[in-house]
Amino acid sequence: MLAVPQPAPVRARLCRTAGQMTGMTAIILHDLGSRPESRAWFATAARAAAESGDGQLYAWVRGREAMVPLNYGAPKAAVEIAEQARRAAGARPTAAATLAAAVAARAYALNHQPEQTRAGLAAADTLMNRLPESERSDTWLTYGKQKHYVHLSHAYTTLGDTRHARESQQRALELSAPTSAMTRTLLHIDSATCSHHNGDSEEACRRTIATLTGLSGDYRTGLVHRRALDLYEAIPTKHHHERAVRELRNVLAI
Structure with missing residues (x-):
């Protein structure tokens, strides 16, 4: 339709719809780990x-x-x-x-x-x-509280502010549907990473292993795999021989 001459208002609406649809397609491909696409x-x-x-x-x-x-x-x-x-x-x-x-x-x-x-x-x-x-409803183009707390969880976790991270994780989990497998998995990995920041890398590995093994293989790819791998790589190399760390590496290799 865009290849055919259109009145300016019609073309603008078509472009807006195309932007929304292609943006949603890009998000799905990102979540699947298909970065170039x-x-x-x-x-x-x-x-x-x-x-x-x-x-x-x-x-x-x-x-x-x-x-x-x-x-x-x-x-x-x-x-x-x-x-x-x-x-x-x-x-x-x-x-x-x-x-x-x-x-x-x-x-x-x-x-x-x-x-x-x-x-x-x-x-x-x-x-x-x-x-x-x-602007707060739960759609692709809006931004509700659940999305907000998911972002806060990752930011505070990365910052090492585990108190605020855990508060954000709890609120995000309360607002996430039980069927939101990817979102809930990422929040659980954030929570496990907080255990690592607090000095218990073994507990962090065991919790991440439990989270990953509770998923079907289709859900262990893409962004979920990347976030779990980030945790593994954050653990100092001198601890990589420890049992829990090795087990996490083996799960990630499957």
Whole structure:
């Protein structure tokens, strides 16, 4: 339809719909661990969103796109994209602005920038508290409390602030449906990582093993595998001979 001349308002609506659909496709591919395909779909989504003239949709696409490098080992790139999303979203309390601030905080935490992390978390909290009800529903394009606490969990866990991390994990689990297998798994791995930060790497490994072995093979790939591997790699090499650490490595190798 976009290849055929259209009136400007129709073309804008088509581009907006295309941006939403391709953005959702990119998110699914990201969760499955298909990074090159995800990046390609995000590029298409960003072009469509930009052409639609919908600045908030563009900011949402870029905010979600930042999670690809964030979750797969490139936090500096994630910071850059997340900050682009924040600038595009502006200062109004919107779902896209809140998402961008939360993702930026996570990226800063992974980049070992605690001051910027806490500033991003404070901005995300402020925006969340001012977010209109219409922007808080549980859809792809909105930003509800459950999503907020999931982001906070990862940011605080990475920061090593285990008290706030555990509070966020508890709230996120309370708000997550029992069928949300991936989200709940990531929260359990965050919780296990908090045990590692508190000095009990053996407990962290055992809890992660229990979480992974309780899943079907299809759920142990992509983002779940990456998050569990992050925990394993955070454990100093001198402990890799210990039984629980070896068992976690073996589970990750399956």
